Amino acid sequence: MDFSELRRTVEEVELVDAHAHNIVSIDSNFPFIHAFSEAYGDAVSFSPHSLSFKRSLRDIAELYGSESSLEAIEEHRRVSGLQSISTSCFKAAGISTLLIDDGLKFDKKHDLEWHRSFTPVVGRILRIERVAEEILDEGLTDGSSWTLDSFTKAFVSKLKSVAGEIFGFKSIAAYRSGLEINPNVTAIEAEEGLEQDLSAGKPVRVANKNFVDYIFLQSLEVAQSYDLPMQIHTGFGDKDLDMRLSNPLHLRSVLEDKRFLKSRIVILHASYPFSREASYLASVYSQIYLDFGLAIPKLSVHGMISSVKELLELAPINKVMFSTDGYAFPETFYLGAKWSREVVFAVLRDACIDGDLSIPEAVEAAKDIFARNAIRFYKISPTNSLASSEYNVVSKLNTSSSSLESDSSLVRIIFVDGSGQHRCRVVPKKRFNDAVSKNGVGLARCIMSMVSFMDAPAEGSGLTAVGEIRLMPDLSTKLRIPWSEQEEMVLCDMQIKAGTAWEYCPREALRRVSKILKDEFNLEMKAGFENEFYLLKSITREGNEEWLPFDSSHYCSSSAFDAASQIFREISAAILSLGISVEQLHAEAGNGQFEIALGYTTCNKAADNLIYAREAVRAIARKHGLLATFAPKYKLDDLGSGSHVHLSLWQNGKNVFMAKDESSKHGISTTGKEFMAGVLHHLPSILAFVAPIPNSYDRLQPNTWSGAYLCWGNDNKEAPLRAAAPPGTPDGLVSNFEMKSFDGSANPHLGLAAIIAAGIDGLCRHLPLPEPVDIIPNPEKLRRLPTSLSESLEALHKDDLLKEFIGENLMVAIKAVRKAEIDHYSNNKDAYKKLIHIY
Numbered sequence: 001m002d003f004s005e006l007r008r009t010v011e012e013v014e015l016v017d018a019h020a021h022n023i024v025s026i027d028s029n030f031p032f033i034h035a036f037s038e039a040y041g042d043a044v045s046f047s048p049h050s051l052s053f054k055r056s057l058r059d060i061a062e063l064y065g066s067e068s069s070l071e072a073i074e075e076h077r078r079v080s081g082l083q084s085i086s087t088s089c090f091k092a093a094g095i096s097t098l099l100i101d102d103g104l105k106f107d108k109k110h111d112l113e114w115h116r117s118f119t120p121v122v123g124r125i126l127r128i129e130r131v132a133e134e135i136l137d138e139g140l141t142d143g144s145s146w147t148l149d150s151f152t153k154a155f156v157s158k159l160k161s162v163a164g165e166i167f168g169f170k171s172i173a174a175y176r177s178g179l180e181i182n183p184n185v186t187a188i189e190a191e192e193g194l195e196q197d198l199s200a201g202k203p204v205r206v207a208n209k210n211f212v213d214y215i216f217l218q219s220l221e222v223a224q225s226y227d228l229p230m231q232i233h234t235g236f237g238d239k240d241l242d243m244r245l246s247n248p249l250h251l252r253s254v255l256e257d258k259r260f261l262k263s264r265i266v267i268l269h270a271s272y273p274f275s276r277e278a279s280y281l282a283s284v285y286s287q288i289y290l291d292f293g294l295a296i297p298k299l300s301v302h303g304m305i306s307s308v309k310e311l312l313e314l315a316p317i318n319k320v321m322f323s324t325d326g327y328a329f330p331e332t333f334y335l336g337a338k339w340s341r342e343v344v345f346a347v348l349r350d351a352c353i354d355g356d357l358s359i360p361e362a363v364e365a366a367k368d369i370f371a372r373n374a375i376r377f378y379k380i381s382p383t384n385s386l387a388s389s390e391y392n393v394v395s396k397l398n399t400s401s402s403s404l405e406s407d408s409s410l411v412r413i414i415f416v417d418g419s420g421q422h423r424c425r426v427v428p429k430k431r432f433n434d435a436v437s438k439n440g441v442g443l444a445r446c447i448m449s450m451v452s453f454m455d456a457p458a459e460g461s462g463l464t465a466v467g468e469i470r471l472m473p474d475l476s477t478k479l480r481i482p483w484s485e486q487e488e489m490v491l492c493d494m495q496i497k498a499g500t501a502w503e504y505c506p507r508e509a510l511r512r513v514s515k516i517l518k519d520e521f522n523l524e525m526k527a528g529f530e531n532e533f534y535l536l537k538s539i540t541r542e543g544n545e546e547w548l549p550f551d552s553s554h555y556c557s558s559s560a561f562d563a564a565s566q567i568f569r570e571i572s573a574a575i576l577s578l579g580i581s582v583e584q585l586h587a588e589a590g591n592g593q594f595e596i597a598l599g600y601t602t603c604n605k606a607a608d609n610l611i612y613a614r615e616a617v618r619a620i621a622r623k624h625g626l627l628a629t630f631a632p633k634y635k636l637d638d639l640g641s642g643s644h645v646h647l648s649l650w651q652n653g654k655n656v657f658m659a660k661d662e663s664s665k666h667g668i669s670t671t672g673k674e675f676m677a678g679v680l681h682h683l684p685s686i687l688a689f690v691a692p693i694p695n696s697y698d699r700l701q702p703n704t705w706s707g708a709y710l711c712w713g714n715d716n717k718e719a720p721l722r723a724a725a726p727p728g729t730p731d732g733l734v735s736n737f738e739m740k741s742f743d744g745s746a747n748p749h750l751g752l753a754a755i756i757a758a759g760i761d762g763l764c765r766h767l768p769l770p771e772p773v774d775i776i777p778n779p780e781k782l783r784r785l786p787t788s789l790s791e792s793l794e795a796l797h798k799d800d801l802l803k804e805f806i807g808e809n810l811m812v813a814i815k816a817v818r819k820a821e822i823d824h825y826s827n828n829k830d831a832y833k834k835l836i837h838i839y
Contacts, residue, residue, distance in 0.1 A: 020323065
């Protein structure tokens with residue numbers, strides 16, 4: 001039998017995840033190990049020895065390209081940031097819709113809106129016990145004591161008030177008193193239960209069986225009247241649960257009650273280990289539907305397949321639904337989706353082999369289980385080809401106001417050209433979703449030969465106004481703009497056509513050299529940028545606009561930061577919301593100069609992060625009436641601004657730039673020394689990438705902590721390459737090296753690509769690292785780095801290695817742009833003053 005069509009359907013169908021929970025911040029106190037186990041307390045220490053733990057750890061490590069250990073994965077999460085790992089997980093999962101029960105109490109959990117960055121539709125499932133507890137904790141406005149009547153009025157009113165905004169209710173009665181719900185609980189019994197729960201004090205925990213049953217029945221009546229489903233936890237969970245009471249067969253009394261014959265109930269978690277009982281109930285009661293989240297992926301492979309097979313022994317296929325039961329960590333959504341696809345394929349394949357299904361029937365069954373059943377059951381609006389009008393679905397998210405917002409929403413498609421300028425094309429969100437996300441937008445080929453002083457291609461670049469490329473959005477970088485919430489932004493690749501890279505694309509150039517480093521040496525370079533910039537305020541003097549420093553305080557001045565604290569709170573919050581780690585902020589030595597240091601991550605991600613961080617700084621400064629400039633030397637008689645980058649080498653999740661122990665000379669490994677030696681050897685020509693305009697060399701002067709001489713040093717801030725051992729590094733060892741030459745006019749992808757290329761040369765030729773210079777550099781003993789872009793360009797002309805790695809045609813364009821910059825600024829001495837508006 002040919003199962004290729006079934007396999008293709010299972011792998012490509014967009015998933016409707018109808019039962020999940022909020023994701024938490026990276027720094028939440030909820031331990032990451034709970035992504036793999038329902039165990040708590042001392043039992044957690046045994047969870048790494050379970051089959052599902054070992055399998056899941058390997059799966060996540062493979063997704064991240066990290067070492068298969070809990071420590072390595074946690075380090076990857078910290079370095080990459082939540083936005084990045086969430087994007088990776090949801091992209092790999094292929095989830096189109098999330099319905100979230102936000103009633104779980106997690107430290108630093110994100111709201112529903114935050115999750116919309118990763119999936120088109122996000123809806124709410126309301127946990128009824130949590131609603132009851134919140135009402136009781138708030139108390140009555142007149143200060144009187146709760147009675148059953150006053151509670152019922154408040155509770156039912158609350159449920160009805162949100163009925164039009166949610167996709168269903170959920171009960172965790174199984175966790176509180178079990179599923180043997182008494183449909184005939186009396187008001188007296190319920191009132192006594194309410195009083196007992198209140199007597200335990202605040203925060204109130206609904207636990208008395210009679211009161212739990214009463215809340216459940218009241219909710220089910222509201223759900224039925226509004227045609228909303230009720231999700232019910234059944235089967236296994238953490239140890240707060242008495243699993244003997246979580247067998248769904250206990251629900252029979254409710255299902256037989258004539259008041260609830262039209263209710264719609266979905267029993268969660270495959271009711272494991274009561275999967276056969278759940279299957280039976282779905283086969284004989286019209287009210288019962290099934291969901292297998294949590295059983296997948298928490299069981300062994302055999303257990304997952306067996307459980308789903310048991311669900312399908314009796315239950316109609318159109319009553320069985322997928323979910324991840326993802327919670328707290330984006331990895332749980334990925335694992336649930338990945339293994340649901342594997343398990344459902346295996347189950348449906350076996351059903352075909354056994355003769356239960358034909359292959360066409362199995363294909364339709366896969367579509368039902370993964371999407372169509374949930375779309376019908378929860379009445380979800382169409383988000384993909386499976387949610388068509390034939391199901392008569394309605395939207396609970398697209399109110400008139402949100403539709404208007406969607407119509408007016410814009411998406412910025414951002415790229416950085418060969419001269420280091422940030423540019424963007426902007427399209428309406430609907431057009432982005434309908435066409436641009438798949439086909440890109442057109443752009444003149446000459447964009448990569450544009451110069452800083454005018455919108456025209458550099459002569460001799462080989463790029464003209466003839467021909468177009470495509471700006472193809474990298475959807476993994478698509479984010480809501482924190483300072484303009486009706487807009488989103490996305491970075492893009494430059495391609496000849498969709499799927500075919502253009503040789504001039506900076507992001508592709510970095511990917512290309514990174515792949516060589518990985519393929520030939522099994523190494524990955526990580527980078528973290530320190531961004532210096534000035535905040536300037538505008539004044540008008542004699543009819544002319546002038547830009548003056550925001551303040552005139554000194555390095556690390558507390559008063560300078562205090563004056564700008566509101567701005568930096570907003571900048572920091574914006575950058576963090578983009579999933580970018582902020583390590584520290586402080587006032588720099590120039591008047592009105594500040595610095596933001598970003599956390600280190602893979603070099604490709606670090607370059608992307610730098611672009612977004614610059615966007616955030618400029619936009620929020622502008623919001624406060626200020627101009628933020630990253631120009632290398634905006635004022636010739638003040639200090640310059642760099643974009644210092646810290647670099648390290650990693651292999652299988654470990655920092656291998658750092659020596660294994662302090663016996664190694666300089667605390668750097670042999671690999672690290674050879675790589676660094678290559679960078680030092682090629683530094684004069686690298687400057688054409690990392691210090692790319694004439695104004696850059698006004699910054700690279702002796703005694704300005706920018707590195708003017710060809711050397712390296714141990715924590716020597718006058719050396720262009722500085723071996724660094726930040727707090728936490730073992731004594732005698734070095735964790736990374738800093739390149740101080742990098743500045744804010746550089747294209748970060750091209751700059752890092754040049755550095756890696758040079759490092760690869762050092763590794764290939766086993767270049768020796770000279771002795772460090774741990775004093776102020778002596779100009780009589782050391783070679784001066786290029787003092788102008790002309791000298792750096794001359795060095796680049798002589799450096800065939802970079803041409804080999806960067807690409808000959810891209811190199812021609814870069815050299816032409818640099819030559820045009822030299823000619824213009826040498827003939828227009830005051831032209832540098834306009835750079836504050838460009839960088």
